[in-house]
Amino acid sequence: MIYVGIGSNLSSKGFSTPYQTVLSAIEHFPKFGLKVRKQSDLYESEPVPISSQPWFVNGVVEISSTKGASDILKTLHSIEDLFGRKRSALNAARTLDLDLLDYKGMIINDNPNLILPHPRINKRAFVILPLQNICPDWQSPLTKQKVSDLVTLLPEDQKIRKIDYW
Numbered sequence: 001m002i003y004v005g006i007g008s009n010l011s012s013k014g015f016s017t018p019y020q021t022v023l024s025a026i027e028h029f030p031k032f033g034l035k036v037r038k039q040s041d042l043y044e045s046e047p048v049p050i051s052s053q054p055w056f057v058n059g060v061v062e063i064s065s066t067k068g069a070s071d072i073l074k075t076l077h078s079i080e081d082l083f084g085r086k087r088s089a090l091n092a093a094r095t096l097d098l099d100l101l102d103y104k105g106m107i108i109n110d111n112p113n114l115i116l117p118h119p120r121i122n123k124r125a126f127v128i129l130p131l132q133n134i135c136p137d138w139q140s141p142l143t144k145q146k147v148s149d150l151v152t153l154l155p156e157d158q159k160i161r162k163i164d165y166w
Contacts, residue, residue, distance in 0.1 A: 002063045002072065002100075002102065002103050003061070003063075003101040003102045003138075004061050004098055005059075005097075005098070005118070005126075006025060006026065006060070006096075006097070006098055006099075007022070007045075007056045007057065007059075007094075007126065008021045008022050008057050008096050008097065009054045009056040009057070009094065010095045011095065012024075012025075012083040012084050012095040017057075018054070018095075021096060022042060022057050022059060022096075025083055025096055026061060028079055028082065029061070029079070032078065032079060033065055033066070035064045035065065037062045037063060037064055038061065038062040038134040039059065039134070040059045040130035040133040040134045041059065041130065042057055042058065042059045042130075042162075042163045043059065043126055043130060043162050044057060044161050045125065046158065046159040048124060053093040054093065056097075056126060057163065058126035058127070058160075060101065060127065060130035060131045060134060061134075062134055062135065069108070069116060070114055072100055073100050073113075073114055076098035076100060077098075079096070079098060080098055083095050083096040085097070099118050099127075100116065101117060101118045101127060101131070102116065102117045102141065105141045106141065107142060117140060117141050122145070123154070124154075125155075125158040129160060131147055132148065
């Protein structure tokens with residue numbers, strides 16, 4: 001399977017909240033050849049590293065596509081651009097952040113533009129909790145640790161809460 005992390009802490013043009021930005025971005029995936037198979041619950045999370053910027057709305061989607069990993073990454077960047085993503089400083093606030101987390105268990109670590117699995121996947125509550133939500137059997141291609149084990153190893157200082165809009 002292919003997993004994509006999604007996040008936003010600034011509203012994109014035409015949307016009043018990051019929550020709406022995230023939902024709309026997910027709706028755009030099929031238009032770019034990315035079939036959404038599963039969508040996690042959405043979470044609010046404090047920025048990592050901790051800063052004064054707004055909290056993020058985060059989730060994970062499972063997709064399928066005939067595209068290879070590099071093409072999917074380019075496609076994700078195109079969707080970010082569509083939603084007004086500006087790449088200024090590392091860890092800056094953003095309208096949309098799409099990360100290719102895992103591509104069919106592939107390990108790539110010799111390409112600075114594409115590292116799989118995502119290099120910080122195991123250390124981020126805003127990735128691990130939504131991933132566990134849609135794929136409780138997932139395990140890290142690198143460490144072979146189960147997602148449930150990774151949850152117990154998350155740093156305690158990461159603040160995150162499930163969004164309940166119902």
